[in-house]
Amino acid sequence: xxxxxxxxxxxxxxxxxxxxxRVTLLDLLRDRLGLxxxxxxxxxxxxxxxxxxVNGQRLNACxxxxxxxxxxxxVTIEGLAPADGLHPVQAAFLExxxxxxxxxxxxxxxxxxxxxxxxxxxxDIERIREGMSGNICRCGAYRGISLAVAxxxxxxxxxxxA
Amino acid sequence: xPDDFAxxxxxxxxxxxxxxxxxxxxxxxxxGQATYAADNAPEGMLWAVYAGAPAGRGRVASLDTxxxxxxxxxxxVITPQNRAxxxxxxxxxxxxxxxxxxxxxxxxxxxxxxxxxxxLAETLEAATEGARLLAPEVEPLPVRIGFDDGExxxxxxxxxxxxxxxxxxxLEAGFAAAERITEVEIETPPxxxxxxxxxxxxxxxxxxxxxxDTPNQAIVMSRPLFAEYFGIAPEDVHIRSPYLxxxxxxxxxxxxxxxxxxxxxxxTGRPVKxxxxxxxxxxxxxxxxxxxxxxxxxxxxxxRLTALAHHSVSATSSFDDFLEPAANASLNxxxxxAISASHSGSRWDIGTPGPMRAPGEATGSAALECxxxxxxxxxxxxxxxxxxxxxxxxxxxxxxxxxxxxxxxCYRLGAERFGWAGRPMAPGQMRxxxxxxxxxxMGTSLFPAPMSQALARATLRADGSALxxxxxxxxxxGAWTALAQIAADGLGLDLAQVEFRSGDSELPDGGVAGGxxxxxxxxxxxxxxxxxxxAQLVRLAVEDPASPLHGAGNQAxxxxxxxxxxxxxxxxxxxxxxxxxxxxxETLAGNGRGARSPEAAGAHAMFSHGAVFxxxxxxxxxxxxxxxxxxxxxxAGRIINPRLAESQLFGGxxxxxxxxxxxxxxxxxxxxxxxxxxxxxxxxxxxxxxxxIEALTVPEEDPFVNALGVKGVGELxxxxxxxxIANAVWHATGRRARRFPVMIEDLL
Numbered sequence: 001x002x003x004x005x006x007x008x009x010x011x012x013x014x015x016x017x018x019x020x021x022r023v024t025l026l027d028l029l030r031d032r033l034g035l036x037x038x039x040x041x042x043x044x045x046x047x048x049x050x051x052x053x054v055n056g057q058r059l060n061a062c063x064x065x066x067x068x069x070x071x072x073x074x075v076t077i078e079g080l081a082p083a084d085g086l087h088p089v090q091a092a093f094l095e096x097x098x099x100x101x102x103x104x105x106x107x108x109x110x111x112x113x114x115x116x117x118x119x120x121x122x123x124d125i126e127r128i129r130e131g132m133s134g135n136i137c138r139c140g141a142y143r144g145i146s147l148a149v150a151x152x153x154x155x156x157x158x159x160x161x162a
Numbered sequence: 163x164p165d166d167f168a169x170x171x172x173x174x175x176x177x178x179x180x181x182x183x184x185x186x187x188x189x190x191x192x193x194g195q196a197t198y199a200a201d202n203a204p205e206g207m208l209w210a211v212y213a214g215a216p217a218g219r220g221r222v223a224s225l226d227t228x229x230x231x232x233x234x235x236x237x238x239v240i241t242p243q244n245r246a247x248x249x250x251x252x253x254x255x256x257x258x259x260x261x262x263x264x265x266x267x268x269x270x271x272x273x274x275x276x277x278x279x280x281x282l283a284e285t286l287e288a289a290t291e292g293a294r295l296l297a298p299e300v301e302p303l304p305v306r307i308g309f310d311d312g313e314x315x316x317x318x319x320x321x322x323x324x325x326x327x328x329x330x331x332x333l334e335a336g337f338a339a340a341e342r343i344t345e346v347e348i349e350t351p352p353x354x355x356x357x358x359x360x361x362x363x364x365x366x367x368x369x370x371x372x373x374x375d376t377p378n379q380a381i382v383m384s385r386p387l388f389a390e391y392f393g394i395a396p397e398d399v400h401i402r403s404p405y406l407x408x409x410x411x412x413x414x415x416x417x418x419x420x421x422x423x424x425x426x427x428x429x430t431g432r433p434v435k436x437x438x439x440x441x442x443x444x445x446x447x448x449x450x451x452x453x454x455x456x457x458x459x460x461x462x463x464x465x466r467l468t469a470l471a472h473h474s475v476s477a478t479s480s481f482d483d484f485l486e487p488a489a490n491a492s493l494n495x496x497x498x499x500a501i502s503a504s505h506s507g508s509r510w511d512i513g514t515p516g517p518m519r520a521p522g523e524a525t526g527s528a529a530l531e532c533x534x535x536x537x538x539x540x541x542x543x544x545x546x547x548x549x550x551x552x553x554x555x556x557x558x559x560x561x562x563x564x565x566x567x568x569x570x571x572c573y574r575l576g577a578e579r580f581g582w583a584g585r586p587m588a589p590g591q592m593r594x595x596x597x598x599x600x601x602x603x604m605g606t607s608l609f610p611a612p613m614s615q616a617l618a619r620a621t622l623r624a625d626g627s628a629l630x631x632x633x634x635x636x637x638x639x640g641a642w643t644a645l646a647q648i649a650a651d652g653l654g655l656d657l658a659q660v661e662f663r664s665g666d667s668e669l670p671d672g673g674v675a676g677g678x679x680x681x682x683x684x685x686x687x688x689x690x691x692x693x694x695x696x697a698q699l700v701r702l703a704v705e706d707p708a709s710p711l712h713g714a715g716n717q718a719x720x721x722x723x724x725x726x727x728x729x730x731x732x733x734x735x736x737x738x739x740x741x742x743x744x745x746x747x748e749t750l751a752g753n754g755r756g757a758r759s760p761e762a763a764g765a766h767a768m769f770s771h772g773a774v775f776x777x778x779x780x781x782x783x784x785x786x787x788x789x790x791x792x793x794x795x796x797x798a799g800r801i802i803n804p805r806l807a808e809s810q811l812f813g814g815x816x817x818x819x820x821x822x823x824x825x826x827x828x829x830x831x832x833x834x835x836x837x838x839x840x841x842x843x844x845x846x847x848x849x850x851x852x853x854x855i856e857a858l859t860v861p862e863e864d865p866f867v868n869a870l871g872v873k874g875v876g877e878l879x880x881x882x883x884x885x886x887i888a889n890a891v892w893h894a895t896g897r898r899a900r901r902f903p904v905m906i907e908d909l910l
Contacts (some may be wrong), residue, residue: 022291027287035194036194036198036200037195039359040360042840045441048873074687076665081193092190093188095184097808099638100190100408100639101359101405101406101408101637101638103198105191106192109192129849129850132849133850135849136358136846137358138356141812141813142852143852144809
């Protein structure tokens with residue numbers, strides 16, 4: 001039995017005949033679409049390394065079955081940046097050294113992009129810390145992460161106001 | 163070629179070192195382009211998933227291989243019954259970094275989660291289901307877990323080959339002379355590295371060569387470990403490890419699943435990928451072993467130590483020895499006329515522990531700093547004043563001078579930044595605006611500055627740029643960046659002119675990313691390789707009548723910005739490219755080695771130091787503990803990249819927070835299984851756990867540690883922080899830590 005689904009990933013539509021309903025969205029992205037930027041850290045929704053945006057909302061891709069995502073618009077780390085540069089969150093991560101090993105980083109960045117889209121304006125660092133606490137960084141780059149997200153959020157707010 | 167290219171004395175680095183360069187691998191990491199081991203998927207690849215032992219001790223009586231094989235997509239199942247012979251005994255310890263491993267050599271179960279069978283399938287989903295269908299039945303035996311149930315034994319060594327017992331001075335006389343004696347017993351639990359990247363391997367055989375993608379902290383050194391199992395030459399193992407998703411010590415040691423994947427690839431003739439699940443990370447890939455430590459501190463009327471005795475019972479597995487060398491932390495930190503550091507072992511039915519970020523130093527300094535705080539209280543002294551009275555001017559263990567030690571400056575700077583002055587002596591005196599109990603505590607950070615051995619090659623190219631190569635490992639500490647900065651300075655080039663190749667075993671041996679000595683070791687190799695290439699270039703120039711530098715002495719020529727110039731007369735200069743072009747050379751290669759001579763190692767005691775100050779807020783009703791401020795001041799020799807060094811120090815301090823308040827693996831003492839073997843149950847710090855954190859660095863010139871003057875910052879931050887937090891909890895509540903992590907119930 002196969003399951004026909006259509007996903008739009010980073011703007012590209014994929015018509016997929018899925019032969020296995022057990023495939024998670026994370027494994028679909030990584031193993032079948034070759035988008036390995038999204039990482040698997042726990043496969044249990046506990047670490048956030050696999051965070052992607054699904055219809056604009058952040059989601060742990062390891063907890064979603066691919067077959068349930070028919071029609072979804074998905075953005076992964078590979079599709080976040082505009083063609084001519086970096087997304088403000090990415091640029092801020094580099095500047096604030098908001099990562100070390102880099103493994104949780106795609107999830108952190110997607111989570112931050114989602115958080116900002118949820119209305120985070122960067123004014124209250126405590127709120128950012130809470131909002132980013134679903135993404136574990138074992139290297140302990142949290143200070144840089146919080147500062148980077150705050151900066152990108154403020155920038156987004158300024159641009160929205162302009 | 164001389165044996166040792168390392169420059170003999172403290173060198174002046176160029177303009178690249180010391181700059182807060184952003185990570186050169188940063189762009190790849192923030193765009194999802196950095197390729198970690200599990201991101202590889204060679205054509206025709208099979209997935210491997212192993213089934214783990216459901217009990218901590220006993221024997222596998224049966225496996226339903228039929229059910230697994232019948233599952234669509236499953237192509238093969240390897241069990242102890244059909245596993246092919248290997249050339250190495252997994253229960254031998256052929257190498258100092260080769261632990262005894264479980265690779266289906268028998269049905270005996272030595273710890274819960276140990277591999278009992280390997281399933282190979284066309285998809286991850288089929289392999290996962292196949293492993294589940296094996297449903298092992300076991301004949302269990304009673305498990306021995308915990309210090310009360312473990313089997314005690316005398317330790318032959320601790321850590322990696324260290325003496326289990328060291329003493330200096332007359333301990334009895336020291337205690338007899340003491341005005342008061344403080345005794346403390348503290349337990350630390352099993353802790354797990356929990357790198358975000360689960361251990362992974364993609365193994366393939368190509369024309370008799372074993373090609374492996376796997377995260378590895380000791381890339382070239384690991385080749386023979388793999389080779390011995392398959393009876394091939396070390397040169398026929400190719401390890402690719404450009405990025406490690408965290409290591410913390412767990413990716414320095416060969417592990418069983420790695421060998422199983424290589425074996426499966428050989429048996430099936432296809433590439434095989436094996437990625438551990440998070441749950442499988444708690445067993446075959448090491449952890450920080452538990453300790454039960456006892457400390458006895460004698461002090462005189464002025465609050466000076468007269469004797470310090472530190473003993474650790476360190477837990478290990480039933481079948482192999484890695485004992486957390488916790489007591490050794492007391493050998494080098496504080497001055498005392500008599501010190502004893504000793505260890506014994508306790509065998510548990512668990513996976514074998516291994517090095518985990520500051521192995522021994524983290525556990526030992528946690529207990530020592532708590533004990534020092536109690537002794538300070540007993541002596542009626544401020545904890546900082548007490549530590550200053552016991553400041554070690556020379557290494558207490560050996561009497562050697564320190565190569566450098568700016569700890570006093572760390573104490574001063576850290577205390578000032580934190581606002582330590584005016585701290586009330588008695589506990590429970592301070593409240594914050596929310597009515598929470600506030601406490602301030604401190605601890606001393608100390609970590610050795612060792613070096614391993616590394617080689618490097620630097621090749622100048624016709625266009626004046628250079629290629630530098632060494633098989634270094636970047637697990638997040640910043641090797642891709644800091645080492646390139648050092649290499650550029652060795653070559654007298656700008657960073658942008660240097661191409662750095664690393665993370666591959668076909669390159670010169672970059673040594674081990676461990677012991678906080680990687681930058682010092684691989685950096686020394688890269689620097690001297692660059693200097694070797696430049697020296698050859700200078701020779702070409704001064705001997706060439708067509709060169710503006712002709713006739714100048716070698717020593718009078720300076721290399722900078724891709725040009726050779728005469729000291730004092732910059733008008734006499736020419737570019738590297740011009741020298742190479744006239745000589746008709748496309749490339750010019752230099753070699754370098756990084757190591758510390760035994761003479762240098764024996765001449766001084768070499769350590770990084772620091773002081774950590776912590777503030778905690780404790781809810782007076784719920785006893786919930788929050789770390790509200792951490793300030794660390796550290797002295798670690800020359801800092802190559804302040805931005806990255808600060809991140810490393812932060813990382814260590816965050817680990818200290820996890821150690822102090824969160825991290826603990828809990829075993830079911832009946833089955834031997836972990837009850838919290840995942841990231842929901844095994845708590846590591848998250849973003850909200852951390853409020854304010856600062857890491858200051860104190861300038862320190864060290865002419866002895868190595869020519870670069872580089873120590874290390876990777877592990878330093880965890881030491882000191884654990885004790886500082888526990889001592890702050892006491893200062894808030896009056897309750898002393900007797901075990902880690904300190905939990906709400908310890909404060910009731």
